[in-house]
Amino acid sequence: MSILEVKNIHKSFGKTKVLQGVDFTMEQGEVLVILGSSGSGKTTLLRCLNFLETADKGKILVDGHLIFDADNKQKPTRAEIRERQLNFGLVFQSFNLFPQYSALENVTLAPKLLAKERADFKKNKAAIYDEIEKSAIALLDDVGLKDKMNNYPCELSGGQQQRVSIARAMAQDPKILFFDEPTSALDPELTGEVLKIIRSLAAEHKTMVIVTHEIEFARNVADKIVFMSEGVIVEQGAPEEVIDHPKQERTRAFLNKLSK
Amino acid sequence: MGRFNEVVLSLCDGFKVNCIIFVLTLAMAVPLGLIVTFGSMSNFKPLKWLSKTFVWIIRGTPLMLQLCVVLYAPGLLFDIPIRSRMTAVLIAFVINYAAYFSEIYRGGIESISRGQYEAGQVLGLTKTQVFFKVVLFQVIKRVIPAMGNEIITLVKDTSLARIVAVSEIIMCAERFTKQGLIWPLFSTGLFFLAFCGILTLLFGYIEKKLDYYKG
Ligand SMILES: Nc1ncnc2c1ncn2[C@@H]1O[C@H](COP(=O)(O)OP(=O)(O)OP(=O)(O)O)[C@@H](O)[C@H]1O
């Protein structure tokens, strides 16, 4: 069974049709890279999948469970919203760390709030928090920032901030982790450290969807590449197929422009 | 010397009234302002319109006039006169300052980037948690300088209570002026200066405390 099935997603803003029927599926442990020119709807797609926007049409299934159906007009309950949100993690282009919290607190905030809903929270509060901190420190260690865990975001470089935000997204242990141009806001010499982290997650078979313009990175991290144009998927397949032997004219034009 | 003591005691008594107005107004206007903010930021049009009109009227008319309206309007319009002039003063001050505070809060809340809310949402936080755990503290940091300014204005505005014959410090001093003694009136300034000086230091301290992060 596919871990993610996206069916016929449509989204318009007023009169602008941004997504016009996006379909794809993903398997457990797969890394999907989305390519496409500016304005093709990549960010909008990720935002719809993460419920930051509500798609006008379409369905989203995780592990075969329907978690979103635009035709179902019934308002989801708070618990349902939270549950479906926790399937996914999202790493933003602009990090969006919480400035008043240290790196460690950024990572522990959501798990600690979530833990309050556990039945045994009152009884085991100290132990639960301790556990959360331990795994948060381990995550920060994974992204190479254990020694910066008590620093505030304003004291970190862009690359370090983005690594903290990856650790923060990982802390909720999402089934699928989404990245929207995770290195676009970074100075060129800082992109490497972030891409390295994503590569190591791929090596651990974390299921990921990555929007990026880094074509070489896409080639060696992706199991599957999706090329989007004007709100639809024009072409998809293995990196060698889509990047080296594109079938569609629009894909070729995009890759040509990128390599120039 | 007896005269001097008499003046000092009287001024202190008067300033006590200023302090009471100050503290009670602050305690009530700070939360009430937040409610008005939620109103004026609401998606429910009638509520938004009501809040905005309220803020427009309160900010668009003199506090002195509002004091008179609160004192006399209930008696004249509804035949239920306000017994205590102090109550009238407090009502007028709380309403007036809530309107100003609400605009400061609104500016602060609107200055927080959408990314902060979205980051909270994708981490599975509820809207309430996002507001109280993520946004509120950042708003507080951003509104502190403007609030400090407004609160220092409040200290001095308390002397407007004199308009409706609540015997605050300036009114007390004027009793001596009528007896040909002018220095008590002038020395009331020292009370205000000292109070505002302390507040300035306090706000400076708070700002410094909150300055542990940028942004
Ligand atoms: N909230 C919005 N309101 C109106 N139009 C929007 C909104 N968000 C996106 N759009 C429009 O949707 C189209 C697709 O935007 P989107 O951000 O998804 O593109 P993208 O593929 O991520 O581009 P880029 O590579 O530049 O990030 C653009 O034309 C944009 O102007």
Ligand SMILES: [Mg+2]
């Ligand atoms: Mg984008």
